[in-house]
Amino acid sequence: AGHGTSACLITKTDTNPFFVKMREGAEAAAEAAGITLRSYAGKVDGDHETQVAAIETCIADGASGILITASDTSSIVGAVTQARDAGLLVIALDTPLDPIDAADATFATDNFLAGELIGQWAAATLGDEAPNARIAMLDLAVSQPTVGVLRDQGFLQGFGIDLGDPNKWGDETDPRIVGNDVTAGNEEGGRKAMENLLAVDPSINVVYTINEPAAAGAYEALKSFGREDDVLIVSVDGGCPGVQNVADGVIGATSQQYPLLMASKGIEAIVAYAADGTLPENTPGKNFFDTGVALVTDQPADGVESISVAEGTDLCWG
Amino acid sequence: MEPILKARGLVKRYGKVTALDHCDFDLYPGEILAVIGDNGAGKSSLIKAISGAVVPDEGEVELEGRKVRFTSPTDARKEGIETVYQTLAMSPALSIADNMFMGRELRKPGFRGKWLRQLDRPRMEKMARDKLTELGLMTIQNINQAVETLSGGQRQGVAVARAAAFGSKVIILDEPTAALGVKESRRVLELILDVRARGIPIILISHNMPHVFEVADRIHVHRLGKRLCVIDPKDYTMSDAVAFMTGAKDAPTQ
Amino acid sequence: MEPILKARGLVKRYGKVTALDHCDFDLYPGEILAVIGDNGAGKSSLIKAISGAVVPDEGEVELEGRKVRFTSPTDARKEGIETVYQTLAMSPALSIADNMFMGRELRKPGFRGKWLRQLDRPRMEKMARDKLTELGLMTIQNINQAVETLSGGQRQGVAVARAAAFGSKVIILDEPTAALGVKESRRVLELILDVRARGIPIILISHNMPHVFEVADRIHVHRLGKRLCVIDPKDYTMSDAVAFMTGAKDAPTQ
Amino acid sequence: MSGDADNFEAAVKAKGAEAVAEFKDTRKGVLATVQHALHVNPALVPLFVLVASIIGFGLLLGSKFFSPFALTLILQQVQIVGIVAAAQSLVILTAGIDLSVGAILVLSSVVMGQFTFRYGIPVEIAVAFGLMTGMICGYINGWLVAVMKLPPFIVTLGMWQIVLAATFLYSANETIRAQEIEANAPLLQLFATKFQVGGAVFTVGVVFMVLLMLVLAYVLKQTAWGRHVYAVGDDPEAAQLSGVNVRRTLISVYVLSGLICGFAGWAMIGRIGSVSPTSGQLANIESITAVVIGGISLFGGRGSILGALFGALIVGVFTLGLRLAGADAQWTYLLIGVLIIAAVAVDQWIRKVSA
Amino acid sequence: MSGDADNFEAAVKAKGAEAVAEFKDTRKGVLATVQHALHVNPALVPLFVLVASIIGFGLLLGSKFFSPFALTLILQQVQIVGIVAAAQSLVILTAGIDLSVGAILVLSSVVMGQFTFRYGIPVEIAVAFGLMTGMICGYINGWLVAVMKLPPFIVTLGMWQIVLAATFLYSANETIRAQEIEANAPLLQLFATKFQVGGAVFTVGVVFMVLLMLVLAYVLKQTAWGRHVYAVGDDPEAAQLSGVNVRRTLISVYVLSGLICGFAGWAMIGRIGSVSPTSGQLANIESITAVVIGGISLFGGRGSILGALFGALIVGVFTLGLRLAGADAQWTYLLIGVLIIAAVAVDQWIRKVSA
Ligand SMILES: Nc1ncnc2c1ncn2[C@@H]1O[C@H](COP(=O)(O)OP(=O)(O)OP(=O)(O)O)[C@@H](O)[C@H]1O
Ligand SMILES: Nc1ncnc2c1ncn2[C@@H]1O[C@H](COP(=O)(O)OP(=O)(O)OP(=O)(O)O)[C@@H](O)[C@H]1O
Ligand SMILES: O[C@@H]1[C@H](O)[C@H](O)CO[C@H]1O
Ligand SMILES: [Mg+2]
Ligand SMILES: [Mg+2]
Secondary structure, X not given: OOOOOEEEEEEOOOOOHHHHHHXXXXXXXXXXXXXXXXXXXOXXXXXXXXXXXXXXXXXXXXXXXXXXXXXXXXXXXXXXXXXXXXXXEEXXXXXXXXXXXXXXXXXXXXXXXXXXXXXXXXXXXXXHHHHHOOEEEEEOOOOOOHHHHHHHHHHHHHHOOOOOOOOOOOXXXXXXXXXXXXXXOOHHHHHHHHHHHHHHOOOOOEEEEOOHHHHHHHHHHHHHOOOOOOOEEEEEEOOHHHHHHXXXXXXXXXEEOOHHHHHHHHHHHHHHHHHHOOOOOOOOOOOXXXXXXXXXXXXXXXXXXXXXXXXXXXXXXX | OOOOEEEEEEEEEEOOEEEEEEEEEEEOOOOEEEEEEOOOOOHHHHHHHHHOOOOOOEEEEEEOOEEEOOOOHHHHHHOOEEEEOOOOOOOOOOEHHHHHOXXXXXXXXXXXXXOOOOEOHHHHHHHHHHHHHHOOOOOOOOOOOEHHHOOXXXXXXXXXXXXXXXXXXXXXXXXXXXXXXXXXXXXXXXHHHHHHHOOOOEEEEOOOHHHHHHHOOXXXXXXXXXXXXXXXXXXXXXXXXXXXXXXXXXXXXX | OOOOEEEEEEEEEEOOEEEEEEEEEEEOOOOEEEEEOOOOOOHHHHHHHHHOOOOOOEEEEEEOOEEEOOOOHHHHHHOOEEEEOOOOOOOOXXXXXXXXXXXXXXXXXXXXXXXXXXXXXXXXXXHHHHHHHHOOOOOOOOOOOEHHHOOHHHHHHHHHHHHHHHOOOEEEEEOOOOOOOHHHHXXXXXXXXXXXXXXXXXXXXXXXXXXXXXXXXXXXXXXXXXXXXXXXXXXXXXXXXXXXXHOOOOOOOO | OOOEOOOHHHHHOOOOOOOOOOOOOOOOHHHHHHHXXXXXXXXXXXXXXXXXXXXXXXXXXXXXXXXHHHHHHHHHXXXXXHHHHHHHHHHHHOOOOOOOHHHHHHHHHHHHHHHHHOOOOOHHHHHHHHHHHHHHHHHHHHHHHHOOOOOHHHHHHHXXXXXXXXXXXHHOOOOEOHHHHHHHOHHHHHHHXXXXXXXXXXXXXXXXXXXXXXXXXXXXXXXXXXHHHHHHHHOHHHHHHOOOOHHHHHHHHHHXXXXXXXXXXXXXXXXXXXXXXXXXXXXXXXXXXXXXXOOOOOOOOOOOHHHHHHHHHHHHHHHHHHHHOXXXXXXXXXXXXXXXXXXXXXXXXXXXXXX | OOOEOOOHHHHHOOOOOOOOOOOOOOOOHHHHHHHHHHHHOOOHHHXXXXXXXXXXXXXXXXXXXXXXXXXXXXXXXHHHHHXXXXXXXXXXXXXXXXXXXXXXXXXXXXXXXXXXXXXXXXXXXXXXXXXXXXXXXXXXXXXXXXXXXXXXHHHHHHHHHHHHHHHHHHHOOOOEOHHHHHHHOHHHHHHHOEEEEOXXXXXXXXXXXXXXXXXXXXXXXXXXXXXXXXXXXXXXXXXXXXXXXXXXXXXXXXXXXXXXXXXXXXXXXXXXXXXXXXXXXXXXXXXXXXXHHOOOOOOOOOOOHHHHHHHHHHHXXXXXXXXXXXXXXXXXXHHHHHHHHHHHHHHHHHHXXXX
16 A cells, blocks of 8 residues: 555446445545545446546556446457556456456456346245246346346346347247336336336236336336235345335345445455555456355245345445 | 707627717607618617617617616616617517517406416407507408518518507607508508607608608708718708718708 | 510418419519509519419419429529519528528639639629629628628618529519618619619519609509509509509509 | 609598408318317327327227226326426427426435435425425526526536536435335325326326416416517517516526426425435436427427427327337337327428418 | 609719718727637637636646646547537537437447448448448438428437437347457557657547548538538528528438448447447537537527537546546536536627627
8 A cells, every 4th residue: 555556446327326335335445545546437327438538537647456347348348458558457346347357357246146046036936836927027228238138137047037148138038028128227217117017917926127226116116006015026236225125025035236345355456456566366266256146035935045134234235 | 948868979889890989869859850871870779779779888868867778678668668670579479469568468357367367368459459450451360360470561560559559758660661561651650640649759760751751850860870960851851861861962060 | 475474373371361362473574563562462472472482372383485383492593583582581690792692602713613612702702792882782891791780771782682693584572672771772773774774574572652653664563462453654643553552443454 | 741743642541441451261161170270279289199199009909008097107107207398398488498307306306305304304394495496406597598698508408417416416326215205204205196086097296297287388378477488489689679578587487497397306206206316317308309299399489388298198108008019128219219200290290281 | 753852862863973981990909809800700719718728727737637648638538529519510500409419320330340240241341331321310310300391309319219229129239349340350440540749649530530620610611512501500491592402401411410420430439449339328418518518509500610629628628627636426527517507608708798
């Protein structure tokens, strides 16, 4: 740790609480290590150009390292390479780059795994009814950004549904899927998408949601139709309000990730690199450092590992 | 007698163009004052400066001996000065009646007017129609027609009717008959005489010399942004007036 | 002699208003034809229908014996018919020179004009200035001034200058002197006579009877969307003409 | 006296005897009546497109679409856009545009929520503060447009960024959950209150949207202020010259627009249950779309505010209709694009025929 | 002869002897010269704002900002917005607006990429197809605006959705990776080619942007077509009456705009290395912002295209400057919002003073 060392954090947006937490983690770690942190963010999810500009700014600013959650995992590679060539350490947080080794290291959740856990849980909870499930898929955006695709496809895999092209949602032919709709990852979109799919088929009983705000919106729609008690909603993130919603029975189960941990680990790695050029190491057996994912629910299902809401609340976005 | 409206040393510049160049102006109670001058002499600029449509760069205006400073035409209207601008100042998409009562709409009597602020459309329409008929604008078929669908002359008629209906202290007309037909022009001249008979002074800008000499009590000759001279139509011929304003003859010393 | 421009049974409706009601029209080679009528009688609608600015609902137009169907003023201009519309049809933000040459700009000679498509601004400006001087519009200070900064009369002068400069077969003037001063009006009348002397026929819409009777060879009296009659100014007085157009007297049977 | 030898003007000096000259109206029959109705009341055109599209989807999808359930669902889905479109219409009628509507909506709802929960202020007062926040933002917009004479597009673009960033900074991006609001401050969810009429479900929000539109339609048509709004949008210079206080009219329009956005923020809490700083992101573009489909000219001064309501409903009908017809999300997105253009093309065509 | 007894018109019948009447110009000195320069060449106003803001940040941040590296970085960062702003300016000058620029840009780049890699078409031809795609989209916009007479806002809003959805459907949301392009079709990255002049780094993209602006400025000012674009935007009816082929002019503007967006798509591949269907999302709003800050009126017919270049640069300077000054993202947005308004306010003020 040295005077004058600085690091950059570049997130997809800074309006999503997930990234707010990530920034808090990075700020705390930076303060502890006595280095300067500059944060940048895109305006909307998928705003790739702003991220490129941010990387350029970090280079111009003489930073030692960059933590980035890329909006476009392969397009960002050019800018990342430029930064690494300029001697900066680049760590991908949350979202692996394509190829994954374009960054010096990756500290991330496995989004596919996060989806798979809730899929398995939903299938196990339905039990014998699983073959007759009526599933609504509430996705992120029509542009199909990778997080959304990974979670969606992970869920379907976990539920036992044939994926078709795993790089794309919406091409599945399983009749249990009522339809996909997009939510923009917020409550408003969640409610509207849920209403639309309910209008298509009122017998929906399983709802996959891209994140917890979308889940909260979907719940409002179900509530207005009096269906809130007989539909399973699953989601991803495990943020504090989300875990609270699991406790309140809004969400059945959610896959929790640990953005604060990703960020603090990332800052530590940059500090170490700036001090003596040490490069971070991967989790044994994986090509990235897995910050872990855990299923949070108070209704554990057989054969799916999970933690309780109480535990989840302690850890929420820790 | 004191002028009712008086201006001294008015200056108005537009970039490199000086439209008013230390211009003086006097209007006496109860008179018809004609303002004549070449195109671009600054006549419209003068009346705009007097009626608050533009704020002059220099100079001052007095109304009934009080110094006034109008920063918008609304100020002047509040003082009873009503103007028909050369551009007519109408909202093309709105109806004839709407335009005539713009800024001083009539409300329904009683609860609907007082609390619901409802306009009294039938009354406004009737008044508008009456005023237009007075001007002989009989081919207007629908008082709720948008102004943009009127012929050039019909549009001008509406503007003149508006000023005549509302002016209480001074009425200013910038080329009110330019687009009007023979009959309609005649009506406007009669209207001008009527208005004077009511004791209200009028400023009339016109290029029509016979009309000017027929109705004006005094003639303000404008040239190159200034008042060149004021003549009495009984003392000079139209040829003299035209010669003064075009610079063919020197102005009489007064 | 065959009319150079002939229209039969023109009808144009605007919603409930019938602006042209089976109207006929004839213009003979080399003549000055005046069109007179009340405000809203349909004079502007008539010349718009003839010059392609509006497409009539019914009726047909013949130019030099050929049936023509203009769907835009450009079509008419290609045939050498040049029109000054009552609304003047100018782009307010563009300069006087730009407006005068709109749609038929002059390009530099040689490479710069042919390949770089560069406009010959000095030449256009000079020509524009010459035309305006011819009309006596001497107070215009800057040929690159935006048209919106001109006085009402200056603007009209520019429009007339444009038509006079480019009309080759027919020139149509819709109230060309309405906003002009005495001197400027005079110049326009002279110009009209010049143009006729060059053998080009002219349609002149005007409310100024002395001017009409001074220059017109024939007078088309328009009333209620129709041609009421055509009179020879030598056979009738101005009073007669006004009486016909206002309906005070019955039209002569022809 | 003018010295005319031929005193031609005498011919018209005798006045009073003239009859009103009249052209004949030659058009007759039902078609002419319809044409005239459309001509006089242009808001009927988008209404016509709306009814046609409801009938179209009704024929295509049968009772699935043509049910009280589906039709009232559309009303609920468009309520926010509808309310915001009312604000947007006012501004657009003055030849402006308001890009900050979505941001003002969110800030107002965040103020209502945070004042209640962070500071423990009584919810009624917090709501009042929220509405006032909307009005203040509107006032700033109006002041910059009317007094500083800056272009509305730029003013509201700047405000959009400023208000949105301020919202995130102020709220720390935290959501207030529906369950908490329901328990402690149900007034915030007032607009979600439901009542049934037959199979149809109406909410306070939907009723508010419709009433708001009707009241504004009255005000615009029947009061002097309404006429001034049109005049200012039509030609501000002419309005000024003919005695309208352009500055005051503009400011009042933006303030009212801000207030309506405040109500939209309140309605948003009802709709999504919670207070979330990420809502309302599409309110700008969706409200402008509704306004333009509704036939209000972006150049100001022309159109009827009821058109904006119909415009919002047209988009709502297509969105739900296409989903029910089985189009997937991406195709729905594409087809909505096509239909926006088509709706306006039909509108244009009807206007032409009825001119 | 008119029968005037007083033949007053005779007074002006003698012509030729008159001198040109002249008003005096009373203003003198440096200030007057500057005022006049600004008045005659309004694009100087945003240039002035730009220079002032560069100096401001230079004083604030010192050599970190005021270095060839940082300054040329700004150029690189604004190149896409700058190119798109050129297209946007043309459309806005005709009193239109193009919301589909971002979508067209992306579709063009996706076509270039997919034609090369999916179908194995030679890259030169794929690029040509990409540019043609842009032109076709532009043509459709232009046809709908000019021939169908639909409002540009709605046409391009619809096209935006259509083209974007089509891009996603066609590309299956797949990105073509930079490494692959570098290895197999480097021509796609042409605009990224760099050359150094001193410490300054220029790319082909930057040079293209500047040249494009200069060429368009010439064309708009010095050719008949350019004058027609202004006339159509100023008053389409007057333009039509005075002999401009309004329809053809409008269509040509939209086609050219589409073509420029195609080039922007190509430049985008250079800038980000890869072909990504999710890029260009903010191109609409950013290009419109640049155009308006640059002093072009959204009502058409007024302003200079170079202003749009300066407008884009002003935003670029503020964005980089604020980031280097250490403002975090939300504060940066907030301040950019303030500065957008301030820049236009200054612009307005200078115009007033120089009127
Ligand atoms: N807004 C403006 N910007 C620049 N110049 C202007 C503006 N308004 C008027 N002028 C100029 O000021 C001078 C006087 O114009 P003004 O309209 O007062 O003339 P006028 O005497 O009314 O002429 P007309 O008889 O043609 O109406 C003209 O040279 C005109 O070009
Ligand atoms: N675009 C339009 N929409 C509706 N009505 C119109 C339109 N244009 C003209 N009219 C109507 O058609 C009639 C004839 O108008 P026109 O302009 O031809 O008259 P004019 O004889 O030229 O009158 P003026 O001498 O006043 O110029 C008028 O009653 C006018 O209101
Ligand atoms: O993982 C994060 C968050 O879950 C967020 O909800 C969407 O973006 C993803 O990258
Ligand atoms: Mg004048
Ligand atoms: Mg006419």
